[in-house]
Amino acid sequence: MRILVVGAGAVGGYFGGRLVQAGRDVTFLVRAGRAEELRRAGLVIKSAHGDATLRDVKTVQTGDAAEPFDLVVLSCKAYNLDDAIASFEPFVGPSTVIMPLLNGMRHIDILTQKFGAARVLGGQCFIAATLNREREIVHLNESQAISFGELEGGLSERVRAIGEVMSGAGFDVATSDNVLLGMWEKWVFLATLAASTCLFRGAVADILSAPDGRRVIEGLLGECRAVAQHNGFTMGPKFDARANQTLFTPSPLTASMLRDVENHARTEADHILGDLIQRGGSAQQRDTGLSLLRIAYSHLKAYEARQARTGE
Template identity: 75%
Template sequence: MRILVVGAGAVGGYFGGRLAAAGRDVTFLVRAQRAEELKRTGLVIRSPRGDLTLRDVKTIQASDTAEPFDLIVLSCKAYSLDDAVKAFAPFVGPSTAILPLLNGMAHIDALKEKFDASQVLGGQCVIAATLNREREIVHLNDLHSITFGELAGGSSDRSRAIDEALQGAGFDVAASESILQQMWAKWVFLATLAASTCLFRASVGDILAAPDGRRVIEGFLSECRAVSAHNGYPMGEDFVARVSGTLFAEGSPMTASMLRDVENRSRIEADHILGDLIRRGGVEQHNDAQLSLLRLAYNHLKAYEARQAREA
């Protein structure tokens, strides 16, 4: 199976690098500067699960020509999706499968509009990784997994073939027969975490130390669950019990990656993670004097974006 990984940053570089090291036929779609970096120093991963330096990395650029790939793995930020689609579109053929690892759901709609809907898979990943100053991929904890599946549910020859190609590459892989339910579950959790930690500009532990901190996190979780249920993906008490150990852990230093982006004065995915959740409905409408918690957090982040644009 010929695999194209779009980008060689923290997420795409990690999973693509592991796949390439395991002998899979992997090519990275990168810009000229990143291609030169990889040629000069190789693809370097620093990880508790084992370091890796991969030489002679196969790369391609958007202006190049190549036969269509069997699988395209997409792991860009939501605000870079349009540019990413333009870059990899020439490498999509009639039988190409597109596996996005973005959070939320708006990217699924966008990909289905651009390509044949049957070519788009559902997917998600769990990993904490970043690029350091040397442009090495630094894996920050033990978690590294990909879950994927057919958007229509169930299994297929295609999903089984992809599962076989991804297995045994040094990270966890699961083929799901209900990937949309799992994607919504992750979205609800991440939106709750992002809204809470960004609004307070604090970790989970610090929020819980505030007089009404727990109530606010509970409010966010309730609103996010309401949206999910409104769209046909209810999150029951088993889900609440599962995420509560993280969202209500006393003294926890956990923050959302979106807060780290805010603190670094970087671009954020406010529209994709919170704005689109609000747009999909399910939260009781409030008058202007009684904004829902989700709308309050979203407006907080949009004000941040406005300031960033003004100061750019």
């Protein structure tokens, strides 16, 4: 199976790199600058699960000629989705399968409209990673997992085949017969974490130590769950156990969106929070009462406005 990983950043570079280590046929679609970095220093992974320096990884750039790939793994930031689509579209053939690992749901709508629902899988990953100043991939936690499946549910032969190729590559792989529920569960959790840590500009432990901090997290979680319920996705007891353990136990956990704010970078506020609000139904959109989710979204949009005006 020929795999094209779009980008060689923290997420795509990590999982793509592990697949290369396992001997899979992986090519990275990168810009010229990243291609030069990989040529000079290799693809470098720093992780508690094992460091790696991968030399001579295969790369292509926009405009290069190549046969269509069997699988396209997409892990860009949501605000770069249009550019990413334009870059990998020439490498999509009649039998190419696209596996996005983005958060939320808006990208699924865009990809299925562009390529057709039959070519797109649902997918999600569980990892915290970043690029350091040396452009090395630094794995920040223990989690390293990918889950994927058919948008319509069930376990197809192609999903099983992809699962077999990815298995044994040094990270956890799960094929799902209800991937959309899993994606909504992650979205609800991530939106709650992002909204709360960005509002308080602090970690979970900091929020829980603040007056009414726990109530704010509870309120955000309840609002996000209500949007999922409105869209036909009910969180079950296993989700409750995981969310309660993570969101209400003091820890240094923050959302990557807060790290973006602290680094004066662009955020995925529209994709993670704004789209969730839009999917909450007309009643919520007209609501002028105290919605914590809307306050958190407005907070981030004000940050973005200041960034655009001052660059700070």
